[in-house]
Amino acid sequence: MATFFGEVLSVYSRAVEEDEEEVDENEEDAEIRRELEEKREVNLHWSPEVSESLKSGNKLLCSEFILAVGHNAARFLSVYALTSENWDALGRASVWNERSGGVASEESTCAFYRPKDNPAVLICQVTCYLSEDQLFQWTEKVFDCLQLRQLNVTVLSESSVSEFKTADYLSSSSAPFLRSLHSAAFSGKPVCKSLEQPNIVTGLQAAVLNHCEVHRIPSVVYQCYSDVIGPDSVTMETFKPTLTKLGKSIKLDPSPSTDILRKIVRTTNIQSNLYI
Numbered sequence: 001m002a003t004f005f006g007e008v009l010s011v012y013s014r015a016v017e018e019d020e021e022e023v024d025e026n027e028e029d030a031e032i033r034r035e036l037e038e039k040r041e042v043n044l045h046w047s048p049e050v051s052e053s054l055k056s057g058n059k060l061l062c063s064e065f066i067l068a069v070g071h072n073a074a075r076f077l078s079v080y081a082l083t084s085e086n087w088d089a090l091g092r093a094s095v096w097n098e099r100s101g102g103v104a105s106e107e108s109t110c111a112f113y114r115p116k117d118n119p120a121v122l123i124c125q126v127t128c129y130l131s132e133d134q135l136f137q138w139t140e141k142v143f144d145c146l147q148l149r150q151l152n153v154t155v156l157s158e159s160s161v162s163e164f165k166t167a168d169y170l171s172s173s174s175a176p177f178l179r180s181l182h183s184a185a186f187s188g189k190p191v192c193k194s195l196e197q198p199n200i201v202t203g204l205q206a207a208v209l210n211h212c213e214v215h216r217i218p219s220v221v222y223q224c225y226s227d228v229i230g231p232d233s234v235t236m237e238t239f240k241p242t243l244t245k246l247g248k249s250i251k252l253d254p255s256p257s258t259d260i261l262r263k264i265v266r267t268t269n270i271q272s273n274l275y276i
Contacts, residue, residue, distance in 0.1 A: 042138045046091035059147040063120040064249040072236040073156035074125035080252045087113045097131040135207040153219035157205040161225040176226035176238040186218040191241040
């Protein structure tokens with residue numbers, strides 16, 4: 001640029017430098033977001049046999065998918081089904097989010113099992129926390145591995161009774177109780193009352209039910225409403241009516257021994273959440 005005296009000075013533009021810094025910052029933010037998205041990605045780890053089959057383009061032949069979401073639902077299946085040695089560990093899902101802390105343990109798992117004498121049945125126990133941005137991803141990845149033709153889905157889940165909306169008085173003796181919600185393709189008869197309006201289901205059970213509705217897969221969710229926070233033997237046994245349905249697909253022990261119950265069900269620090 002030229003001054004009044006005819007001197008030529010180099011042009012210095014602060015705006016250009018600020019724009020360059022802003023671009024650099026945006027690129028850095030984008031890189032951080034990409035790394036965070038990768039870290040939050042749901043990863044499925046199947047057994048070598050299943051992995052090879054999936055890589056070859058095959059799907060898991062599955063006529064019955066039983067999903068237990070929550071500690072009580074998962075322990076119910078452990079007590080009445082998985083205590084026998086007739087099950088193969090098929091795989092697991094690894095999940096990281098703000099509540100997982102990167103620690104994997106028996107108390108925070110997502111594991112898949114298949115009975116040795118009936119490979120068309122798949123059981124999944126989910127006791128880890130899945131954030132909202134991971135629900136759709138988990139559902140898509142798991143169902144993408146399954147043969148959807150003639151597939152039936154049963155979901156056992158749990159929720160706080162404080163989330164249950166009703167116009168009638170709800171006494172503490174009413175909980176725990178079971179309610180059902182199913183997809184349009186479901187033609188069976190639920191083992192309990194339907195979920196009353198305006199109640200809704202949320203979380204992984206909602207994501208799975210929505211996926212089944214879109215893809216016309218027969219599915220039913222059995223949601224247990226409990227007034228106790230954490231694992232509880234009474235809440236767990238609320239799922240017992242579903243044995244009549246699940247028993248058609250897998251071998252169940254209708255009367256597990258006291259030792260098994262004591263080993264799996266640890267009821268400590270019981271706290272009511274009826275008035276939370």
